Amino acid sequence: MRNLIKFISLYNYSITFFILLFASSYFLINENFILKTKYFNSSNYLSGSIFYYQSSIINYFNLEEKNMQLERENKKLRDKIIRSYSSIKEDVDSSLNRNYNYIKAEVLNNSVRKSKNYITINKGTKDGLKEGMGVISSKGVVGKVKYVSENFATVISILNTSFYVSSILKKTNTLSSVNWDGVNPKTLKLLYVPKHIDIRKGDEIISSSYDSIFPKGISIGKIKKIRKDVNSNFYDIDILSTQDFYNLSTVYIVNYLLVDEKIQLEKITDEK
């Protein structure tokens, strides 16, 4: 016993270091678990409130850029309205997209450097947000709502290695999937495009609506680099994200009005 006490007093500095190292490693490894607990939602309230005031100050300095962004968005919407009058196909698409509601939200906190990035927004359950809703901006797909508290929500960003978006190649209508490999925040990976499909650099990738999260046609990115791996039946494709995550201030939450009905029907079909 005396030897043990002697040992502890002799090496108490290193022992303290290893105890604290163990504690921080435990936090690090269980981070995802802790995020899932209710603790996250209550701490979300505190940090969300602070982020709210912080982003109000930062947003003030970005007003000019925000105005320009809104002007571009207005122009895009006007063009869309004009096109919808002249094309029957557009009419069909817009009638499908009428099943979606959009809730505007401000970004309070956003990270791009981690491999699992999250965004905090200033809308919560009292604004009608639910877990699993899609999040877009005027430029394209942003992510999916992960957790919701009364006034705030966290969004799993498309810059999160565990998030996949159902997508299609606009030119060929080929179904594919988009994921981030955690390297460059401006480059995403386009997965499961078979080698027999004719694709070119610059081809646009849009959301497919198959996952009931995003309406069809929301821009995700453009093909930047195409590689052919001899050992695979699919292309290895890098796409340039249309969304600039370094300058994300306003987003829209997508509320698919028929999601419950669709899921219910698919569930019954699977069971039978």
Add this chain to the structure above:
Amino acid sequence: MRNNILLFVFFVFLQIFVLNKILFFEHIILSPIIMFLILYKYQKDSKESLFLGFFLGLLVDVFNNSLGTYSIICLIVIYFRNSWVLKIIGEEKTEELELMSIQELGSLKFFYYSFPILFLFYSLLSLLESESIISLDNIIFVILSSVANYIIMLIFQYLFLKFNFKNEWR
């Protein structure tokens, strides 16, 4: 002393609510907390310094939604610092110093002492946050952030510590 505590609190808040959210030139993160870990007085086998590193990191983690990341980095950095400083300056001289600043160490020794610590801090940050360090983007991030923080640290010391030296720290 009160001024130093206020300065410390101000920089911690600056890191948590402003600097952690801004990526300068898409590659640089400024981190005032590493400055305090570098400048903090050396004491042989000081458990207080380990606790300071751990809780400072934990505080940043709580507001950064990155529980464990900064606390493990700050802890390793302060442990490394405590042995690194002995190699650079030697135990006897180190214990005499009130602060590990450029005014006390001199330009060259301060560079040898602080730059590897900054480099370690950003390498660990890059490794833990993006789960890979061997990408060009991450290497640029580590180098540029270390250099930028070194410059900021020099400016800080010339602006704030000179006065304090005469009045409080000595």
